[in-house]
Amino acid sequence: MKKNIDIKNLIIAHRGIHDNDKVPENSLLAFKKAVNLSIPIELDVQLTKDNVLVVYHDRNLKRLTNINKDISDLSFDEIKNINLLNTNEKIPTLQQVLKLVDGKVFLDIELKPTKKVRIICKELYDTLKNYNGKYIVKSFDPRIVFYLRLHYPTIIRGLLLNNKNSKNNGNNMITNFLLIQLCKPDFLAVSKSLVNNKYFKKTMKKLPTLVWTINSKEDFNKIDAPVVGYICNNLPF
Numbered sequence: 001m002k003k004n005i006d007i008k009n010l011i012i013a014h015r016g017i018h019d020n021d022k023v024p025e026n027s028l029l030a031f032k033k034a035v036n037l038s039i040p041i042e043l044d045v046q047l048t049k050d051n052v053l054v055v056y057h058d059r060n061l062k063r064l065t066n067i068n069k070d071i072s073d074l075s076f077d078e079i080k081n082i083n084l085l086n087t088n089e090k091i092p093t094l095q096q097v098l099k100l101v102d103g104k105v106f107l108d109i110e111l112k113p114t115k116k117v118r119i120i121c122k123e124l125y126d127t128l129k130n131y132n133g134k135y136i137v138k139s140f141d142p143r144i145v146f147y148l149r150l151h152y153p154t155i156i157r158g159l160l161l162n163n164k165n166s167k168n169n170g171n172n173m174i175t176n177f178l179l180i181q182l183c184k185p186d187f188l189a190v191s192k193s194l195v196n197n198k199y200f201k202k203t204m205k206k207l208p209t210l211v212w213t214i215n216s217k218e219d220f221n222k223i224d225a226p227v228v229g230y231i232c233n234n235l236p237f
Contacts, residue, residue: 003156005186005208007136010229012040012108014213015057017235024064024084026055028092028100034235040106042212042231045094047120052076053094053127059112072114094127103133108210108231110160113141120144125152138189138210145183158210159185163194173199180207187228195225 016023016030017039023029026043034041044057048071061067061074064084071079079091094109101107114120121144128135138158139145148157161176180188180203187208194200195211204226212231214220220230 003186005136005156006134007106007187007208007210007229010040010106010210011235012042012106012210012229012231013235014042014231014233015044016041020064020085022087024087024089026057026092027084027087027089028096029087029089031092031097031100035101035104037236038105039235040108041101042108042110043097044110044112045120045124046071046112047114047116047123048076048079049073050075050077051116051119051123053120053123054079055092055094055097057112094124098127098131098133101133103131105133107133107135109135109137111137111139111141111144113139113144117141117143117147121147121152125155128155136187138185138187142179142183145185149184156186157183158187158189159183160189161194162191163197173197176200177203189231192219192223195223195227201225 013034015025017033018025018030031041043055045053045055048054054071056071060070065082067082082091111120136156136158138160140160145157145159148155159179163172189210189212192211192214208228210229210231211223211227214230214232215234216237
């Protein structure tokens with residue numbers, strides 16, 4: 001089945017437009033600012049203990065709430081009234097974000113790794129099936145990308161790739177290529193540290209590619225690869 005993957009030249013706000021001071025990342029306020037500027041949004045989704053899809057990046061709450069607990073160990077009722085940083089913003093559900101955005105801007109949804117692969121994919125599909133806006137879904141977890149391919153093939157799915165361990169560059173590249181063959185993603189989302197790799201450029205010519213995370217115009221000029229779109233902090237810049 002051929003899919004229309006329309007991510008060419010997209011400039012996407014990483015976790016919304018935020019400063020992690022008055023405007024926390026992945027908050028409704030950060031997303032509202034992006035919507036008001038008509039800028040596409042990247043957001044992170046994971047499951048609570050009672051399988052509610054919430055929008056939050058870290059596995060643990062401590063960085064943004066000073067509460068040293070994992071989201072997967074808490075119910076949504078235990079999470080919903082927690083403030084983000086020193087603001088009145090709360091951790092939103094994916095449903096709340098979809099209601100706010102309402103198709104006004106493109107969404108780039110990242111599913112965080114989880115042991116509940118089947119559940120997170122089903123909950124995502126059920127939440128998105130009546131949403132009229134444009135979106136894509138990506139994950140570092142190859143099991144999630146593979147499961148979406150098998151069970152929800154209408155969802156445009158992407159594989160996130162990094163190159164964290166510079167001492168094992170060769171091994172990491174082999175692993176990345178094997179994961180691409182296994183998952184058969186519709187697009188790739190690669191770190192800026194990987195995007196200029198001469199071997200990887202050939203792959204990016206075959207698959208639509210997003211690069212993350214771009215922090216300035218100078219970062220754009222350092223990229224010499226067939227990149228399609230960009231996930232950026234500090235927007236607009």
